[in-house]
Amino acid sequence: MEGYIKFFGTGGARFVALKQLRATGGLWLNYRKTNLYIDPGPGAIVRIRSSREQFEPASLDGIIITHRHMDHTNDINILIESMAEGGFRKRGTLFCPEDALAGDPVVFKFARKYLDNIVFFREGGEYTLGDITFRTPVRHKHPVETYGLLFDLNKTIGLISDTRFFPDLVNHYRADHLIINVLRLKPIENHEIIEHLALDDARCIIEGVRPETAILTHFGMHIIREKPWLLAKKLSSQTGVKVIAGRDGMKWEF
Known part of the structure; x- marks a missing residue:
């Protein structure tokens, strides 16, 4: 194994974030000697500092925000300051949409x-930081400028951030593993303004991509009530793909 993703939160949207029914701290990606933090939502710094396994923000090489909504960016400023050791050590790269x-x-x-x-992200952009190379294959359909991520590591790992479903998602996120x-x-x-993926959308994507592993995360209230691990098990049976429900x-x- 050359890398890992640590889930400092698997909750999404305002009410889960407000009630902290699931943590909303985002993801820590490590690959070889490079560390990137993705979407530091509410409580990110607390989750990092209270983790049983020690994680040090000053070891981060960069931070990604997929879009500007609060459940993805609430702790961005304190995490930048932590990465820079209180501002005494200027360092790190921020990757983000321009409207952030x-x-x-x-x-x-x-x-x-x-x-x-x-x-700044752009559709079809390619980026490298240390050992990590990744792409933003397509702009998502969401109320603000939003991008998903496709990491080219020892395996290809796709992260489909918030979006309304559209068929080209399958072609843009062909990967060995999919989050x-x-x-x-x-x-x-069609008339709704809350543009997010649903369980059936995930099934369509998984069936189209056929990844080795699919990890579900960023759960809303109704998903949490229905027990994500049971929904993941059902998706595994339907698709024949190993589907995991993310846990805080x-x-x-990998």
Whole structure:
């Protein structure tokens, strides 16, 4: 095993975040000697510091935010400051959509000065930081500028962030392993503004991609009530693919 993803949260959207029915701290990606943090939502710094296994934000090489919504960015500024050791050691790269820094920015100016570099995402973009190379294959259908991630490591790992389902997702996220943000039990209607994937959408993606492993995360209220591990087991039976329901604190190695 050359890397791992630590799940510092598997909850998604406002009510799960507000009630902390699941943690919403985001993901820590390690590959060889490089560490990246993805979507530091509410409680990220607390989850990191209270983890039984020690994780040190000052060892991070960069931070990714897939989009500006609070359940993905609430702790971004404190995590940048932690990565930079209180601002005494300027370091790290922030990868984000341009609108995360525009208008009412989620990344404050004081925190930006602690970074070595800021890289804006674009559709079809390719990026490298240390041992980690990744792509943003397509802009998602979400109320704000949003991208998923496709990591080219010892295995190809896709992370489908928040989006309305559209058929091209299958072609853009062909990967050995797939992490899917599945917020809803039932698909959204065309008129709905809450643009998130549902369980049936995940099934369509898994059947189309046929990854070795699919990990479900970013659960909304209804998914949590129906017990994500049972839903994952059902999806495994339906698709023939190993489907795992993410758990707070889970460490998945690859």
